[in-house]
Amino acid sequence: MEEKRYYLTKEGLERIKKEYEEMKRQRRDKLKKESPEILHSEDVNPEYLAFRRDLAILEENISKMEKVLRNAELIEPPKKECKDIRLGALITMETNGRVEEFTLVGTMEADPNIGKISDESPIGKALLGKKEGEEVTISSSFTTVYKIKKVCYK
Amino acid sequence: MKNIVDFLSKISTLKDKPRRGWVIHEIEDAETTSDHTYHLVLLVWLLGNKKDINVEKAMKIALVHDMCEVYAPDLTSYDAAGLKEEGEITREELENSTPLLKRPTPNQRKKMLKIKEELEVEGMNKLLEDSGEDTKEEIWSLWNEYEKALTPEGKFVKQADRTINIFQGMEYCKEGKIEKEVYKLWLERAKESIDDPHLLEFLEEVEAKLNE
Numbered sequence: 001m002e003e004k005r006y007y008l009t010k011e012g013l014e015r016i017k018k019e020y021e022e023m024k025r026q027r028r029d030k031l032k033k034e035s036p037e038i039l040h041s042e043d044v045n046p047e048y049l050a051f052r053r054d055l056a057i058l059e060e061n062i063s064k065m066e067k068v069l070r071n072a073e074l075i076e077p078p079k080k081e082c083k084d085i086r087l088g089a090l091i092t093m094e095t096n097g098r099v100e101e102f103t104l105v106g107t108m109e110a111d112p113n114i115g116k117i118s119d120e121s122p123i124g125k126a127l128l129g130k131k132e133g134e135e136v137t138i139s140s141s142f143t144t145v146y147k148i149k150k151v152c153y154k
Numbered sequence: 155m156k157n158i159v160d161f162l163s164k165i166s167t168l169k170d171k172p173r174r175g176w177v178i179h180e181i182e183d184a185e186t187t188s189d190h191t192y193h194l195v196l197l198v199w200l201l202g203n204k205k206d207i208n209v210e211k212a213m214k215i216a217l218v219h220d221m222c223e224v225y226a227p228d229l230t231s232y233d234a235a236g237l238k239e240e241g242e243i244t245r246e247e248l249e250n251s252t253p254l255l256k257r258p259t260p261n262q263r264k265k266m267l268k269i270k271e272e273l274e275v276e277g278m279n280k281l282l283e284d285s286g287e288d289t290k291e292e293i294w295s296l297w298n299e300y301e302k303a304l305t306p307e308g309k310f311v312k313q314a315d316r317t318i319n320i321f322q323g324m325e326y327c328k329e330g331k332i333e334k335e336v337y338k339l340w341l342e343r344a345k346e347s348i349d350d351p352h353l354l355e356f357l358e359e360v361e362a363k364l365n366e
Binding site for chain 1: 208211257260263264267288291292295299302303304305306309338341342343345346347348349354358361362364365
């Protein structure tokens with residue numbers, strides 16, 4: 001099965017790489033320390049179990065980060081002026097009289113707290129490929145219309 | 155064993171701490187941080203089983219995700235919306251600002267998140283100071299996964315946290331404690347911030363339940 005691609009900006013890719021290095025450092029530090037004895041009296045030593053558990057979580061996280069890095073695809077801003085919404089676009093939208101700015105990013109970088117919307121979210125999916133001046137409608141039990149007022153790339 | 159007893163005593167305070175977002179909406183007998191955590195752990199367990207993730211770890215992340223609130227304030231986006239737009243803000247200004255029931259600007263959010271992070275790290279340090287090395291290391295590691303949301307489990311719990319809030323909002327809306335127009339705005343925002351297919355499917359059902 002084909003592995004999922006992870007679309008990242010340069011900044012996002014650097015953050016992942018930094019995190020990956022930090023996880024490897026933690027693993028090295030843990031392995032440098034002497035492993036606790038397996039047995040404590042006749043029982044399994046709880047410190048040994050904690051050591052194994054922490055190490056297993058680190059290994060698992062490192063392996064997941066490696067998968068992301070192996071399948072990372074860098075989002076490059078378009079070379080010419082572009083009014084289409086692609087990954088990395090900074091979009092000014094109007095909804096219900098509110099004007100807000102969002103950046104469309106891949107799922108690993110999405111953080112709605114700072115206005116970064118995932119291209120896999122319902123709104124992200126609907127926006128992808130649309131142009132400045134167009135409208136996007138999201139319907140469920142109610143309808144929301146998003147007017148795309150401006151599209152630019154930094 | 156004493157450190158575990160002491161740790162659980164500290165955590166007990168979360169059973170009586172009403173969630174600030176609901177308090178700002180003037181909901182009486184609002185759910186507490188513990189109520190919210192319990193619901194979240196269940197959601198993570200039930201939907202996590204449908205995903206290729208380490209469900210046990212994800213449940214633990216959910217258990218610890220708001221633990222710092224034993225000492226740290228439960229700041230919401232409404233608190234951010236009450237902050238001034240220009241210049242830096244201090245902790246005192248954040249503590250004394252009046253929350254506004256509207257969406258904050260990215261700038262207001264950034265300012266609040268910076269202080270919120272500092273307060274939460276301090277809260278976590280205080281909470282874990284005598285909890286024993288193993289407990290401390292594990293909880294820190296799980297909490298970091300939640301905060302950074304880079305591992306599949308951390309990311310899933312972060313989005314499940316928003317999702318369970320929408321679920322609770324639906325319950326309050328059905329009880330007439332939240333206006334439907336306000337609730338629609340939350341659903342709109344959820345469609346910006348959630349991209350996990352299972353959580354999105356769950357939200358569709360929540361929306362349908364509201365309209366039953």
